[in-house]
Amino acid sequence: MLSEVVGHAKAKEKLLKAFSSERLAHGYIFYGPEGCGKVFLAREIIKYINCTSRGVDSCGVCPTCKGLSEKNHPDLAVIEPVRAVIKIEQVRAAKALMGLKAAQCEYRAVLINGADRMNGEASDALLKLLEEPVAGTLIILVASNIHAIRETIRSRAQRIDFNGLSREDTVRVLKANGIEGNRLEFLARSAEGCPGRAVNFTQEDLFPLREEAFRFAAAIGKTGVFFTTKELAKKYGKFKEEEIEEETGDAEAPAPEEKTTNSQKTLYVRNHLNDMLVSIFRDVLLVNSGRAAEIVNVDKNAVIKELSGVYSAQAAAGILGGLNKIKGLLKNSINYDLSAGNIILRGGK
Amino acid sequence: MKLTCKKEDLQENIIKVEGAVSVKTTLPVLNNILMEASGNELQLTSTDLELVIKCKMKEVNISEEGSITIPARKFIDIVKELPSEKDIIINVDEKNQITIKCNKINFRIMGLGKSEFPPVLEPKKDSINFKIKQSVLRNMIKKVIFSVSADETRKILTGVYMIIEESELKMVATDGHRLAFIKGAISKVEKPAKIIVPTKVLNEISKSLNDTDEIDVSVLENQIIFKRNDLVVTSRLIDGQYPSYEQIINKIFDKKVRVKTEEMYRAVKRVSLVAIDKTSAVKLKASDAKLVVSAQTVDVGDAEEEIQADYKGEETSIAFNSRYVLDVLKVLEEEETDIQLRDSASAGLIKPVKDDSYIYIIMPVRI
Numbered sequence: 001m002l003s004e005v006v007g008h009a010k011a012k013e014k015l016l017k018a019f020s021s022e023r024l025a026h027g028y029i030f031y032g033p034e035g036c037g038k039v040f041l042a043r044e045i046i047k048y049i050n051c052t053s054r055g056v057d058s059c060g061v062c063p064t065c066k067g068l069s070e071k072n073h074p075d076l077a078v079i080e081p082v083r084a085v086i087k088i089e090q091v092r093a094a095k096a097l098m099g100l101k102a103a104q105c106e107y108r109a110v111l112i113n114g115a116d117r118m119n120g121e122a123s124d125a126l127l128k129l130l131e132e133p134v135a136g137t138l139i140i141l142v143a144s145n146i147h148a149i150r151e152t153i154r155s156r157a158q159r160i161d162f163n164g165l166s167r168e169d170t171v172r173v174l175k176a177n178g179i180e181g182n183r184l185e186f187l188a189r190s191a192e193g194c195p196g197r198a199v200n201f202t203q204e205d206l207f208p209l210r211e212e213a214f215r216f217a218a219a220i221g222k223t224g225v226f227f228t229t230k231e232l233a234k235k236y237g238k239f240k241e242e243e244i245e246e247e248t249g250d251a252e253a254p255a256p257e258e259k260t261t262n263s264q265k266t267l268y269v270r271n272h273l274n275d276m277l278v279s280i281f282r283d284v285l286l287v288n289s290g291r292a293a294e295i296v297n298v299d300k301n302a303v304i305k306e307l308s309g310v311y312s313a314q315a316a317a318g319i320l321g322g323l324n325k326i327k328g329l330l331k332n333s334i335n336y337d338l339s340a341g342n343i344i345l346r347g348g349k
Numbered sequence: 350m351k352l353t354c355k356k357e358d359l360q361e362n363i364i365k366v367e368g369a370v371s372v373k374t375t376l377p378v379l380n381n382i383l384m385e386a387s388g389n390e391l392q393l394t395s396t397d398l399e400l401v402i403k404c405k406m407k408e409v410n411i412s413e414e415g416s417i418t419i420p421a422r423k424f425i426d427i428v429k430e431l432p433s434e435k436d437i438i439i440n441v442d443e444k445n446q447i448t449i450k451c452n453k454i455n456f457r458i459m460g461l462g463k464s465e466f467p468p469v470l471e472p473k474k475d476s477i478n479f480k481i482k483q484s485v486l487r488n489m490i491k492k493v494i495f496s497v498s499a500d501e502t503r504k505i506l507t508g509v510y511m512i513i514e515e516s517e518l519k520m521v522a523t524d525g526h527r528l529a530f531i532k533g534a535i536s537k538v539e540k541p542a543k544i545i546v547p548t549k550v551l552n553e554i555s556k557s558l559n560d561t562d563e564i565d566v567s568v569l570e571n572q573i574i575f576k577r578n579d580l581v582v583t584s585r586l587i588d589g590q591y592p593s594y595e596q597i598i599n600k601i602f603d604k605k606v607r608v609k610t611e612e613m614y615r616a617v618k619r620v621s622l623v624a625i626d627k628t629s630a631v632k633l634k635a636s637d638a639k640l641v642v643s644a645q646t647v648d649v650g651d652a653e654e655e656i657q658a659d660y661k662g663e664e665t666s667i668a669f670n671s672r673y674v675l676d677v678l679k680v681l682e683e684e685e686t687d688i689q690l691r692d693s694a695s696a697g698l699i700k701p702v703k704d705d706s707y708i709y710i711i712m713p714v715r716i
């Protein structure tokens with residue numbers, strides 16, 4: 001039901017107004033940071049416009065509401081990136097369904113989650129669908145990077161901008177997802193208004209990896225011990241296979257599948273580890289600049305304090321700069337363990 | 350879920366639902382068959398979101414009721430390879446692991462829970478119901494289905510247009526170059542209906558039609574249902590307005606050439622061997638009591654064959670795509686065929702001599 005959507009009042013109002021005045025566009029782009037609730041709102045809007053006994057909200061109990069809540073409803077095609085790309089076959093399948101009469105709903109809908117990950121062919125196929133809208137259909141594109149969507153597609157759909165949620169709203173969503181205790185405050189702060197990220201963090205079970213990050217941050221400064229992310233990759237994080245990006249180049253010498261998965265998992269761990277280290281040293285910087293109230297890792301207050309004795313504000317700033325720089329280089333198979341270790345070690349001196 | 354059944358029964362039934370299992374799909378569960386066991390019935394369902402095939406196996410020994418979806422391809426292959434005349438024991442545990450046992454053979458495969466399977470939707474009301482002889486339906490489908498378009502960008506033409514009126518069913522199929530029209534008898538309906546039916550369901554249903562009795566057909570606003578006591582096939586309909594076809598089939602064709610169907614088929618097939626360019630055109634030239642079929646392709650060569658024809662009047666010639674001509678001659682059962690023409694730039698009509706219920710129109714090729 002729409003009332004379950006936390007925040008995003010403007011977006012909700014805009015859509016409802018368009019619907020009640022019979023001016024619902026055939027295509028929308030929901031644009032905003034990842035994990036802020038765009039897909040949730042999109043699903044609820046689709047339910048609302050199809051609900052057979054809707055008032056100010058969908059009823060949640062009529063056959064259409066119930067049907068749409070189930071998985072794989074024939075009138076709703078949900079497209080998501082497979083191996084980080086949306087391909088033409090996926091768009092075509094949605095297109096084929098749009099050509100059929102609705103099974104149950106008044107509006108057949110296509111929801112493309114990750115519309116910024118469509119490849120060229122998929123974009124072309126989608127463009128056709130947007131160019132010749134069929135009555136009684138709705139296409140919602142969800143994206144966090146608007147520039148990765150072609151201009152031609154952007155110009156044929158209405159854009160609705162989403163912002164991150166407030167801290168209170170984030171906490172509400174996290175509580176609704178069963179997150180409690182001392183993790184709650186940390187997750188709410190680190191989510192930056194996008195509770196979806198925090199939920200992922202929990203589902204992928206990244207807390208043990210975070211412990212490691214803290215240990216390294218503390219240990220490197222003192223003893224100069226380095227870490228090997230390859231080893232960490234074997235231990236931590238519930239890695240989703242679908243997120244492996246397809247290898248594009250090097251078609252002549254395809255790596256054995258197992259090897260690819262391993263190296264992709266290492267990349268995944270490195271990405272997260274780097275983010276965690278950034279978050280730690282950002283907190284150190286905050287503490288040393290007298291803004292201790294704003295730190296993200298509130299549950300690790302004591303460790304942060306200890307670290308802020310080791311690293312000065314200037315050192316922390318230097319480390320942050322270094323870590324942010326190598327984040328962009330992660331895919332280029334740099335020696336991450338050595339680089340990150342070095343950056344931190346030098347900062348500490 | 351736990352049940353025991355005979356290998357032959359199971360194989361026969363899973364093959365019935367195989368047709369609606371998706372081949373290329375983005376939803377993994379659509380590769381699966383849904384099995385639901387309750388009472389002494391096992392219901393099998395498969396769908397690709399367009400087509401749903403359900404069939405019931407009766408008198409199955411079910412010791413524990415339940416449901417599961419099982420990978421169709423694997424399941425069919427496994428059942429086929431099991432020894433015949435033996436009992437198969439299927440057992441599903443709470444982790445969706447399926448054990449298939451037969452004699453001393455043991456298979457374990459992973460299934461998916463029923464919750465992943467697309468929900469079964471209540472059909473919209475106000476259906477139009479009629480009965481049609483299974484043999485009639487199969488014959489009608491066979492004679493029009495090859496004319497539909499394969500071009501997915503014009504979805505409407507990929508389906509067969511059905512017009513249900515009084516006690517008659519008409520079917521029309523066209524791809525813009527040729528059009529097939531047929532009518533047949535059905536039980537009387539209360540309300541007329543015009544629908545566009547995807548070819549997939551027609552192909553599937555005609556596979557399982559027999560020659561003896563009738564089949565129930567229900568047409569709803571958004572779907573068509575074919576129902577027999579053991580089998581229910583449901584398909585969604587194609588959305589849109591079918592182009593008007595009446596003016597095409599009601600034109601007057603003043604030149605009538607009567608030929609032997611078999612002879613004509615062989616002649617066109619032979620001559621078209623040298624018609625290998627894009628249009629693969631064969632030329633028909635009718636003059637007194639004969640029809641000359643010819644073809645030619647630059648750089649390849651030419652061919653010509655004369656066949657006997659019942660024709661009187663001025664010499665006339667026209668060219669058609671040979672494939673379109675062969676398609677229709679292949680399904681014509683009567684000994685003699687009428688080819689009706691006007692001039693070389695207008696469409697031609699092909700029909701069986703004694704039967705007015707089947708008409709086939711071809712647009713000519715310019716040569």
